[in-house]
Structures are given as C-alpha cells and as structure tokens.
Amino acid sequence: MTKIETMRPRAYSYIRFSTPEQGAGDSLRRQTDKAVKYAAQHNLILDDTTTFRDLGVSAFRGANVAVGALGDFLSLVQSGDIKPGSFLLVENFDRISRDSILDAQAVFTSLLSAGITVVTLSNDRAYSRESLRQNQFAIFEIIIGFIRANDESARKQELLRAAWHGKRLKLKERGTPMTRLSPGWVRLREDESGFELIPERAEVVRRVFELTLAGQGQHAIAKTLNREGVPVFGVGKMWHRSYIKKMLEDPSVVGMHTAHRVERAGGKKRRVPTDTVEAYFPPAVERETFEQVAALATGRGAGSTVKGIENILAGLAVCPKCGSTMTRVNKGSRSRPSLVCVRAKAGKGCAYKSVSCEQVEFALVEKASEFWRTLPAPDAALEAEWQRLLAAEEGHDAAISNIVDAIKGGGSSTILLDSLRHVEADREEIRKQVSVVGEKVTDALTNRTQQTVERLVEGLRMTTRDIVSINATMRQLFAKVTVDWPSGYLWFHWKHAPGEETRLTFAWPSDA
Known part of the structure; x- marks a missing residue:
C-alpha cells in the first residue's frame, strides 16, 4: 500500500432492507452502487474486506443494532478496530434506525462521538462532530429524518391494521392456516388446506351452550357430562367447570381466531394479541347463540344460573342523574318491584326515586315496533x-411535508419547529380517531343487528314473555338504557351506532 493510500480515509458501506421482497428487487444493487460511487468521488478507500449488511432485518425496534450488522460495526468502533476519521456510508437515515427518536439519536450520536463521519448517499450529505459544530441547525435535519423514518414504520403498522378491518368485512376465502394448533373440537384437514369440525365433539359444544341458555350453571353442566361418560377433549380424565367456562367464552366456537405476537419490555416477554380473523375455524355454534350466552354472563358469578333474572332491564338501566346502575328493589309482598339508583339506595347523595318495573315493561311491550322504526343505519354516517x-x-x-421542506430550504426557526410539533400532535390524534372509527365500521354488522331487533320485537309481543331471553337480546343491542324519570322517557343507546338513541315514553314527566 502506498503512502498516499494510507492517508486516504477508509469508508465502510452499511446496507439494510427489511423484507425478502426488497432483496429480490433492486435495493441491494442500488445501495451498493451508491456507496462505490461516493467513495470514488470523494477519494475514500471503500473497505471491501468487511461487509456490514442487514438483509431482511427491521430497524423499527432496533434489531439491526441489538443483533444485526450495525451492532457489529458499533462494536468495532468502540474497540478501536475501526479508526476515528472513518466514514459510514448509508443510503438514508432510515437504514440506520426506524426506532423511536431517543434510541435512534443515541445510535447516531455514538457514531459521531467516536469520530465517525456518517454520509447519507441519497443527498450526499456528510455529518460529523465538526460539521455539526459549524452548523448546529443541521441537528434538526437529523432529528426530522429519524422521526419521519419511525413515523413511516408506525404508519405501515396502522395501514396493516386497517387492511385487516377490510378483510373482516369482505373476507370470502380462508388462506393457509397460520398454525396447526386448534381448539379441541376442531382438527386440521389431511391436505392441510384448512380446519374441519370433529362432529361428535362439536355436538358436545352445542349442547354446553344449549344447557347454559336453559339456565344450567357451569358446575352442573360439567357434572352432567361426567355422569353420562362423555369423553373429554384432550388428556384430562373428567370435565371441570373451568373448561366449560373457557369454552363458553372462546370466540373459536364461532370461527374467530386471534393470533398473538411476542414483545419484549423491561427484559420480559409478553404476548400481545393481533387482529382477529373471522371464519378462520368452522363455527361450532351460531354467533347469536354465542352472544346470548355472553350477554347472560354479565354480572353472574361462576357456576350460577340465570333463572333468577326478573328485571327486563337488568345490567342495562342507568340513573339519569348520576349515571350509576339502577337495580330492582322489592320491599315485600304488598309492594311492587321498582328500579332505584344504587347510589341513592346506599345514601351516597343521588336522588332517591322509585320507577315502576311494571310501567317500564308495559312501555316496552306496547311500543316494541319503535325499535324497528328508529333502528339507526350506521353505515352512511360511519x-x-x-x-x-x-x-x-x-x-x-401534506402540511408536515411542506414545513419540513421549508426547514430544509431556509433553515430552522422556532416558528417552523413549533408549527411542526403542533401539526404532528394533531395528526396523531386524528390517527387515533381513524383507528377507533375503523373498529366501529368493522363491528357495524347491520344485517345481524336487524335480525336481533326482530328477535327482540317478537319476544316482547309474545303472550308469555321470557324475561331472561329478552334481557339477553337487549344486551346485544344496547350499551345502556337511561331511565329518565324526570322526563318520563327511556333512552336506549345502540351499541352498533354510538351516539344514536331510541326514545320511548313510559310515564308522565316528574319533578326532578
């Protein structure tokens, strides 16, 4: 090696992309060619003996630093094997990190502090301790670059979630199963194209739900199955209440599947649920049956029965004054049952007002058709x-891009940075709303809602009314019912259309 060559700075190329598809494309060649070209133009020795490549490694959570080639580069810098004055050539800031700004900036700062000059090849910009000392405002360009990289990765996750919302609405075919694991009443087909029910076990599942709706508790159901010698699902020797409870609460019985991903926090692993896939398994019971059981389970202890429900608004009635639950009160054979605010009943300051259960039920029966007439159609509004x-x-x-361009073109200013901060905060709030509304759109299954309303109206019009069944149906439809005794109205708050209400008159207005 000549003396001139030993005086030339040494450069190292760092190449990273996240997915195998990018590897099959032009990403590797493009990043390699840019590094070679920059080294030649700036009289650098491009080290070809040590390669730093993270191919198919994400930088969103710092994997390229923790276990990847960028981490190896940092180790060599810290050990002195890579000398101060060397150059690290990267295509853009997002190749180094897509992590949160604090973590991304820490990696970048450690490189500069060790005397490494970092070059972003997309714009031929070189960053070093000396260059930042001469132009301190350049740090804002670095910070914005990392923020945008992290924001882009976070946005991709949001788009993926939104795509799942669309799939839940429009999914027509199931793909290859995610895993061989399945609930005890389902098995993988021989050709592994999907799952199928195990007929005799699916029949047991249906029976468990039927017995529950008939009023039997979980202990009683387990005892019945054991007495009849029904084989358990798996390696157990007998049926237990805990398995019956798990079965009744498992969305797999209607075909739903929620995969989980593993995240690390504070050195510990935790399982985080991802989006739920509809029709992943073949359903063992009807969805309305599953929802009826779920509604009945609200407010019940394990193993209890549902035959004791006598209040048609049980679990739904709320006080118009304080928003607390209204409970059924019966003071003896000479009095009639009534609804009373639990706070008022406990002497906690709310107004004590008894509302006749008979009046409420009479209004529901007489005006049942109002639920049909006022049924909200959420699709257009949502x-x-x-x-x-x-x-x-x-x-x-667009506003953020314009502000960033202004910062790049004319230099940073307090006004521009404040504007950027405010606009980004507003956008984050909008994105949260987008996620919430997306969930509501997904859950607004109008056809099923109409069928449930039909079942409610039919149940109310029957000569002999099944209070348990009517109450379960109402819990599927309504988030709560405000018993507005001062105005004499019942306000039914629809679950599938938040903000929409149906009003029924049940009494004359009363003094508040």
Whole structure:
C-alpha cells in the first residue's frame, strides 16, 4: 500500500432492507452502487474486506443494532478496530434506525462521538462532530429524518391494521392456516388446506351452550357430562367447570381466531394479541347463540344460573342523574318491584326515586315496533366520518411535508419547529380517531343487528314473555338504557351506532 493510500480515509458501506421482497428487487444493487460511487468521488478507500449488511432485518425496534450488522460495526468502533476519521456510508437515515427518536439519536450520536463521519448517499450529505459544530441547525435535519423514518414504520403498522378491518368485512376465502394448533373440537384437514369440525365433539359444544341458555350453571353442566361418560377433549380424565367456562367464552366456537405476537419490555416477554380473523375455524355454534350466552354472563358469578333474572332491564338501566346502575328493589309482598339508583339506595347523595318495573315493561311491550322504526343505519354516517378523518390525515401529512421542506430550504426557526410539533400532535390524534372509527365500521354488522331487533320485537309481543331471553337480546343491542324519570322517557343507546338513541315514553314527566 502506498503512502498516499494510507492517508486516504477508509469508508465502510452499511446496507439494510427489511423484507425478502426488497432483496429480490433492486435495493441491494442500488445501495451498493451508491456507496462505490461516493467513495470514488470523494477519494475514500471503500473497505471491501468487511461487509456490514442487514438483509431482511427491521430497524423499527432496533434489531439491526441489538443483533444485526450495525451492532457489529458499533462494536468495532468502540474497540478501536475501526479508526476515528472513518466514514459510514448509508443510503438514508432510515437504514440506520426506524426506532423511536431517543434510541435512534443515541445510535447516531455514538457514531459521531467516536469520530465517525456518517454520509447519507441519497443527498450526499456528510455529518460529523465538526460539521455539526459549524452548523448546529443541521441537528434538526437529523432529528426530522429519524422521526419521519419511525413515523413511516408506525404508519405501515396502522395501514396493516386497517387492511385487516377490510378483510373482516369482505373476507370470502380462508388462506393457509397460520398454525396447526386448534381448539379441541376442531382438527386440521389431511391436505392441510384448512380446519374441519370433529362432529361428535362439536355436538358436545352445542349442547354446553344449549344447557347454559336453559339456565344450567357451569358446575352442573360439567357434572352432567361426567355422569353420562362423555369423553373429554384432550388428556384430562373428567370435565371441570373451568373448561366449560373457557369454552363458553372462546370466540373459536364461532370461527374467530386471534393470533398473538411476542414483545419484549423491561427484559420480559409478553404476548400481545393481533387482529382477529373471522371464519378462520368452522363455527361450532351460531354467533347469536354465542352472544346470548355472553350477554347472560354479565354480572353472574361462576357456576350460577340465570333463572333468577326478573328485571327486563337488568345490567342495562342507568340513573339519569348520576349515571350509576339502577337495580330492582322489592320491599315485600304488598309492594311492587321498582328500579332505584344504587347510589341513592346506599345514601351516597343521588336522588332517591322509585320507577315502576311494571310501567317500564308495559312501555316496552306496547311500543316494541319503535325499535324497528328508529333502528339507526350506521353505515352512511360511519363511512362519512371515516372519509372525513382520512382526508384530514392526508391534509396534515401534506402540511408536515411542506414545513419540513421549508426547514430544509431556509433553515430552522422556532416558528417552523413549533408549527411542526403542533401539526404532528394533531395528526396523531386524528390517527387515533381513524383507528377507533375503523373498529366501529368493522363491528357495524347491520344485517345481524336487524335480525336481533326482530328477535327482540317478537319476544316482547309474545303472550308469555321470557324475561331472561329478552334481557339477553337487549344486551346485544344496547350499551345502556337511561331511565329518565324526570322526563318520563327511556333512552336506549345502540351499541352498533354510538351516539344514536331510541326514545320511548313510559310515564308522565316528574319533578326532578
């Protein structure tokens, strides 16, 4: 090696992309060619004996630093094997890190502090301790670059979640199973194309739900299955209440499957649920049956029965004054049952007012058809809200890009940085709303809601009314019922259309 060559700075190329698809494309060649070209133009020795490549490694959570080639580069810098004055050539900031700004900046700062010059090849910009000392405002360009890289990765996750929302609404075919694991009443087909029910076990599942709706508790159901010698699902020797409870609460019985991912926090692993896939398993029971049992389970202890429900608004009635639950009160054979605010009953300051259960039930029966007439159609309103939020988000994205361009073109200023901070905060709030509305759109299954309303109206019109069944159906439809005794109205708050209410008159207005 000549003396001139030993004086030339040494450069190292760091190449990273996240997915195998990028490897099959042009990413590797593009990043390699840019490094070679920059080294030649700036009289650098491009080290070809040590390669630093993280191919198919994400930088969103710092994997390329923790276990990847960038971590190896940092170790060599810290040990002195890579000398101060060397160059690290990367295509852009997002190749180094897509992690949160504090973690990303820490990696970048450690490189500069060790005397490494970092070059972003996309714009031929070189960053070093000396360059930042001469132009301190350049740090804002670095910070913005890392923020945008992290924001882009976070946005991709949001888009993926939104895609799952669309799949839940439009999914027509199941793909290859995610795993061989399945509930005890389901097995993988021989060709592994999907799952199928085990007929005799599916029949047991259906029977457990039927017995529950008939009023039997979980202990009693387990005892019945054991007495009849029904084989358990798996390696157990007998049926237990805990398994019956798990079965009754398991969405797999209607075909739903929620995969989990593993995250690390504080050195510990935790399982985090991802989006639920509809029709992943073949359903063993009807969805309305599953929802009826879920509604009945509210407010019940394990193993209890449901035959004791006598209040048609059990678990739904709330006080118009304080929003607390209203409970059924019966003071003896000479009095009639009534609804009373639990706070008032306990002497906690709310107004004590008895509302006749008979009046409430009479109003429901007489005006049952109002539920049909006032049934909200959520699709149009939710769709309009969804589009409005998406447009607002897009507008904020454009505003952020304009501010960033202004910072790059004219230098940083307090006004521009404050504007950027405010616009980004507003956009984050809009994105939260987008996620919430997306869930509501997914859950607004109008056809099923109409069928449930039909079942409610039919149940109310029957000569002999099944209070347990009516109450379970109402819990599927309504989040709560405000017993507004001062005005004489019942306000039914629909679950599938938040903010929408149906009003029924049940009494004359009363003094508050």
